[in-house]
Amino acid sequence: GIFAIKLGAPDSLIAALSSWPALVSLLTMIPGARYVDRYPRQKRLVAALMFFNRIFFFLLALLPFLVTDPNRRPIVFVAMIALMNVPGSLAVIAWQSFMGKVIPATERGRAFAKRNQLMSLCGIVASLLAGRIMDKLVFPTGFQIMFFTGFILAMLEIAAFTQVIEPKGTHATAAPTEASKSVFNWASMQAGFHRHRNYWLFAGASLLFHLGWQMGWPLYTKYQVQILGATTTWVSVFGVCQSLSAVAAYPIWAKLADRYSNQRMLAVATLGMALTPLLYVFCTELWMLAMLSLLIGVSVAGTVLLLFNTLLELSPEASRTQYIAYHNTATNATAVVAPYAGILLSSLTGIRWALVCTAIARTIGAAALALVYRLGQKHVAKTSDACNF
Template identity: 35%
Template sequence: MHEQEAYRNLRHNVRINTIQGIFAVLAQNLTAPFIPLFAIKVLEASDSQVAWLSSLPALTGILVLLPGALFIDRLVAKKKFTGSMIYLRGLFFLFLAILPFLSFDLYWMAWLFVLLIGLMNIPFSVYQLSWQSFIADVIPASQRARVFGSRNRITQGMGTITTIMTGVLIYLYGGAAWAYQTIFALSFVVGILEATTLRKIKEPELQADKKVHTLAELWKALGQEKRFLIFAMASAVFHFGWQMAWPLFNIYQVSPEYANMSALWVSVITVCNSLMGVLTYPWWGKVAQKIGHGWTLVIGTAGLATAPLLYSLTMNLWVLAAFNLWMGIFVACTVQTLFNRVLEVSPDDKRALFIAMHSLVIGVTAIFAPQFGVWIMGLFDLNFAFYISSGIRLCGSIALGLVVIWEMRKLRNGAL
């Protein structure tokens, strides 16, 4: 391929990748911020059921990660398969839309809702794995920080608008079940548009005789990749502290015993968090290019360590909104940099498998961390659980920093 043609293809793929990202974030922001609200306000879900909204998707996700990675690793072309996973996930939004029509007791309807959310993560987990491997083939490593900084800024802006409009819709109609059904159905439609757009990306021609890896080869390769292993362990510590607070935030924000937010306030909080992502994604991309993905991730995770602690200070909604402006800066940094950091520590010839292994590690923590958070809350109180979450997050950030220092020493000695 001539250099000029390669440049044209890259520009085309960057543009289509951004459009696909817009549809992806629209589907996400139509539903994700309001799933706990629907569970608690409409289905009257218990604290345990709210915790399983985080734990069950993690469980179903890790069950398919390795088989999915081994399958993806065999694919010469990944675009078609990635799109099919988007279509499959969209079907679950249709199931969620018809859920309130079923004549079940609210208790069992809440469990069915949790089950559907968990099962929906099967195609979504495989999609994320396939997309990460696919896009790594499409966007050169030297361009990723810049491309994804720009992409994330645009997509987060669209996502912010979507969240505001969705929250207003639910609020205006008093949190009626049909309002949630509408957004679930819209997510299905947007998912179709996302998959259709993804198919327009020009996939590079790879060798048809690509080596197929087995599970035994993966375990052997893992033992040889010390850099990846210590990064995965440090990442697991941080993610445990991050994930244990997810149900706590949902309970704190929505439950009548605490902040008792309406759909409108949930959207305001989400928008405040997303707004700083819109403003700071490109800046974090520049920071990563200057100081490296490793140190940038340390900054992001250290900032996120302050989030549970800040929440423990007040139930004033305006102050919580201001806190989310602060948190959004570090969410943007962590989410954007983590993807690039995993690619950085993964060997190129087994990228999909190593992405899967990292996802598997944090998927395991995501099963137990939310349950641990709710258990600590029941044993002591919500604020104490927030303190524990902040402490574990900070330990994880320090561990990620130690990994960077270890890498620098190895690099100086020519051993990396």
């Protein structure tokens, strides 16, 4: 977002930076899920998709040389971010499905909490270095260095991923299974609504929450840079504060989820996410946003970890890739619309009222997730009572 603003992108392109990649994901995820399930070596497929996604970092570093007209750079930049989501969105569902097979359900909470914790620590170092470098160097040299460095690190990431041992029995057959055939026709999907009721209720509630979550994306950047005048260094400070609290929060959320369940704690985490846009309104100084970022880090850590774990938990194992694709496609559909809705509200009512509306939308989504958890508990209780008879 900062790079787009410095390139001179208008509000419409700032919103497009969130919505265009989501639109690309919307068009590729479900068809791509069928291909992922048919591919015989999923680890190789994930690595290849990651490579084609990360190569765009190298192209972004060359953007000032590839596009000599400064007026065209903002839209080309946003278009490149969108296009990198073609392999990127497929890599996400393939990776999620693959890791669902690699890591047993009993270990997922701790494993993904540790992974996210390490990612946050790396993010702290990257934010501190990147902010200082980009503020010290003439624009866009600092950003070019960071994009190129990101490409090099991404190649190391792929090399590390290829060391993961692929369990026996995870290789898909060349011909699609009955589950992968049926899950893509409407009649089977209707039957799936009844067989996997908890999944579909969760997906609907998650859709509501994501709508409010994504409304705030362009508003945060706009408020930080255009209202409070944050520099790249200050934006890095916000990222560091958020990452520090996330590092501390991930193992706590994992332990709470093991004790009280993923869905129950997800309702708590998303309620914290609902409060943050409202608190943004009262931040009139940059240091206040830095303090608020600590709270944001805690709630984001819980939301990201528990959403993912709940998705894996409720997706039917035989058709996990497709059901992950359904959920991710739905949330990408809201990501096409929600950022524009946030920007539109900002232009009509002012950014502070737009943030209040975002908080209300997130609260509705958090309440829906809590309701789904309660309905699931009642369904389990009824099933248990029926079995006792």
